[in-house]
Amino acid sequence: MPSIPISSLTYLLALIASETIFLYTRPRRRYFPLRLLVYVVVYPAAGFGFGFFAAFIDNYLSDLMRYFFQIGYFAVMFFVSVPLVMLCWRIGLRDAVFLCIAGYSVEHIANIFVTVPMFILSAVGIQLDYMVRLFAVNIALKLFLIFLIFLLVVRPVLAKNRMVYSDKRVLIVSAINLIICMVLNIMKSYGMGAPVNSFTTSIICSVYALFGCTLCLWLQMGYFKENKLKEDNLALEQMLKMEARKNELSKSTVDMINIKCHDLKYQLGRLENSDSEDKKEIIKSLYDSFTIYDSLVKTGNEVFDLIIMNVYPTITGKSVSFTYIVDGDALGCMKPADISSLFGNLIDNAVEAVVAEDEDKRIISLNVRRERQMLVIHIHNYCSRPPEFDDGLPLTRKQNKQYHGFGVRSIRYLVERYGGEMRMSWADNVFSVDIMIPIPPK
Numbered sequence: 001m002p003s004i005p006i007s008s009l010t011y012l013l014a015l016i017a018s019e020t021i022f023l024y025t026r027p028r029r030r031y032f033p034l035r036l037l038v039y040v041v042v043y044p045a046a047g048f049g050f051g052f053f054a055a056f057i058d059n060y061l062s063d064l065m066r067y068f069f070q071i072g073y074f075a076v077m078f079f080v081s082v083p084l085v086m087l088c089w090r091i092g093l094r095d096a097v098f099l100c101i102a103g104y105s106v107e108h109i110a111n112i113f114v115t116v117p118m119f120i121l122s123a124v125g126i127q128l129d130y131m132v133r134l135f136a137v138n139i140a141l142k143l144f145l146i147f148l149i150f151l152l153v154v155r156p157v158l159a160k161n162r163m164v165y166s167d168k169r170v171l172i173v174s175a176i177n178l179i180i181c182m183v184l185n186i187m188k189s190y191g192m193g194a195p196v197n198s199f200t201t202s203i204i205c206s207v208y209a210l211f212g213c214t215l216c217l218w219l220q221m222g223y224f225k226e227n228k229l230k231e232d233n234l235a236l237e238q239m240l241k242m243e244a245r246k247n248e249l250s251k252s253t254v255d256m257i258n259i260k261c262h263d264l265k266y267q268l269g270r271l272e273n274s275d276s277e278d279k280k281e282i283i284k285s286l287y288d289s290f291t292i293y294d295s296l297v298k299t300g301n302e303v304f305d306l307i308i309m310n311v312y313p314t315i316t317g318k319s320v321s322f323t324y325i326v327d328g329d330a331l332g333c334m335k336p337a338d339i340s341s342l343f344g345n346l347i348d349n350a351v352e353a354v355v356a357e358d359e360d361k362r363i364i365s366l367n368v369r370r371e372r373q374m375l376v377i378h379i380h381n382y383c384s385r386p387p388e389f390d391d392g393l394p395l396t397r398k399q400n401k402q403y404h405g406f407g408v409r410s411i412r413y414l415v416e417r418y419g420g421e422m423r424m425s426w427a428d429n430v431f432s433v434d435i436m437i438p439i440p441p442k
Contacts, residue, residue, distance in 0.1 A: 003055075004051040004052075004054045004055040004058060004070070004073075005048050005049070005051030005052050005054075005055060006048075006051070007051070007074075008044075008047040008048055008050070008051035008054075008074075008077060009044055009047060009048040009051070010138045010139055010142070011047075011074060011077065011107075012043060012044040012047045012048075012077060012081075013044055013139060013143070014107045014110060014111065014139075014142050014143065014146060015077075015078065015081060015103060015104065015107050016039065016040055016043070016044065016081070017107075017143055017146050017147075018103035018104065018105075018106040018107040018110070018146050019081060019085060019099065019100055019102075019103030019104075020103075021103070021106065021146065021147075021149075021150040021154050021155075022099045022102050022103055022154065022158075023085060023088075023089050023091075023099060025158060026089040026090065026091055027089065027090040027392055028088065028089055028090065029087070029088060029089065029090055032088060035087050035088040036088050038084065038087065038088075039081075039084045039085070039087065039088050043080070043081070043084055047077055054069075054070075054073050057069065058070065078100070078104060078178075081100055081103075082096050082097055082100050083096075085099070085100060090391070090392060091391070092390055092391060095391070097175070101175060101177075101178050101216070102216075102217060104178055104181075104213075105177070105178075105213040105214075105216045105217045106146055106149050106150075106154075106213075106217065107142075107146065108181055108209060108210075108213045109145075109149065109210060109213045109214060109217070110142045110145035110146045110149065111142065112206050112209060112210045112213075113145055114137055114138065114141055114142050114145070115206070116206050118133065118137060153217070177212045177213065177215070177216040178216075180209075180212055181209045181212060181213060298328075299326040299327070299328035300326075300327065300328025300329045301326070301328030301329070301331045301332075301339065303331075303336045303339045303340055304326060304328055304331060304339060304343060304368075305328075306340075307339075307340060307343050307344055307347065308324070311344075311347055311348075311351070314351060315351065318351070318355050318362065319359050319362055320351055320354055320355070320362045320363075320364060321362060321363045321364070322347075322364045322365075322366070323364070323365050323366070324365070324366040324367070324368075325366075325367050325368070325369070326366065326367075326368040327368055327369050327370055328368075329370075330368060330369060330370035330375050330439070331368065331375070333375060333418070333437065333439045333440060334375075334418065334437070338414055338417075338418075341410060341414060342411060342414050342415075345407040345408070345410055345411050346366075346377075346379050346411060346433060347364070347366070347379075348407065349407055349408065350364045350379060350381040350431075351364065353381055353383050353431060354381050354382055354383075356385075357382055357383075357384060361382045361384070362382070363381065363382050364379070364380075364381045365379065365380055365381075366378070366379045367379070370439065373438060373439050373441070374436050374437065374438060374439060375420075375435075375436070375437040375438075375439050376434075376435070376436055377433075377434070377435040377436075377437075378432065378433070378434050378435075379432070379433050380430050380431060380432040380433070381430070381431055382429060382430060382431075383426060383429060383430065383431035384429050386426050387426055387431065389424070392412075392423070392424060393408045393409065393412065393424060394408060394424060394426075394431075408424070411433075411435075415435055415437060418437045418438070419437070419438050420435060420436055420437035420438065421435070421436050422434070422435045422436075423435075
């Protein structure tokens with residue numbers, strides 16, 4: 001059987017395994033099992049079948065062109081995996097390329113640890129049986145090494161860090177490393193046509209490629225850690241902003257209460273001196289003055305009550321209808337600072353969205369409850385304009401995008417820090433946020 005179809009199959013199986021160790025935690029698309037079938041079965045099968053056509057063309061090429069053709073062929077096979085990854089997981093193009101290159105680095109590291117010993121054995125005259133090399137070495141041993149890299153390197157990083165917003169600089173360095181590794185494969189196969197013998201060339205190229213891929217993987221893993229530090233700083237920054245606004249909003253609430261008290265005195269004075277026909281109008285005005293106190297209903301959680309009290313002047317001033325049903329006791333599983341940051345951002349984002357709507361559509365509804373051992377949070381608001389999503393989060397509509405959009409990222413960061421899940425969606429002119437956080441047993 002020609003070597004290209006077999007090499008295609010083993011290469012793709014290892015590549016899929018290497019890419020999957022970075023993708024298994026990512027949010028999945030609908031009908032994921034069917035999509036995954038295309039990725040893990042149809043993709044390598046198509047590569048195996050197309051390998052026969054590549055082997056046919058390979059027979060009519062010169063030695064130099066043959067090596068370039070084979071490397072180009074396997075490069076195309078790699079890049080085909082990018083849209084297939086996007087087909088299965090909810091991931092953007094840049095992140096897909098970033099993670100696929102990380103998968104390629106792992107595949108190449110495993111491949112070097114497999115091929116170099118085989119090359120050394122061959123150089124000293126030891127030849128293994130073809131089926132042993134195919135199944136025990138090229139497939140089983142390579143998959144074992146990939147799994148080992150996952151256990152020792154990848155999983156510890158992913159357990160503490162989240163893979164989002166891939167840095168362009170790291171992406172460019174990783175892509176350059178991928179190209180260098182492919183060029184090294186050409187040099188290794190072609191022997192550079194120089195006095196250096198093929199054995200020495202293969203070892204040098206393999207060691208250099210191993211160094212390059214290890215460095216690339218280290219950069220990408222380091223970026224995930226750096227990204228977590230940015231997320232931590234971002235959450236802290238949001239909490240500081242919330243604290244800064246708290247004093248301002250509390251002053252607004254006190255001012256409003258003082259105004260209402262002054263109005264009450266005035267209305268009572270009118271009531272004393274009014275005739276019976278004016279009394280109904282005055283009494284209605286008095287009831288309206290008491291609406292502020294309705295907003296201060298106790299939920300059972302002092303932090304949440306303070307958030308409602310602080311946000312009330314903004315809501316009433318902008319004619320926003322805000323209804324909420326909150327089981328304050330269910331929030332006991334969260335730290336007070338996290339409650340303030342989470343709900344402060346949720347409500348602020350909802351208010352910011354509805355004030356752009358007509359006054360009769362400025363509606364926000366919040367529900368917080370406990371279902372078994374889960375804290376369930378649902379908030380929705382009217383939103384006539386469908387938002388654009390990236391990585392499951394709505395993109396900010398403000399012009400300076402570099403300094404905005406941190407609120408939703410802080411929300412997701414806090415939810416994931418508690419081991420929860422969050423989903424933001426838009427349908428029928430309603431934007432919704434659904435959060436589920438496990439409540440630890442007491």
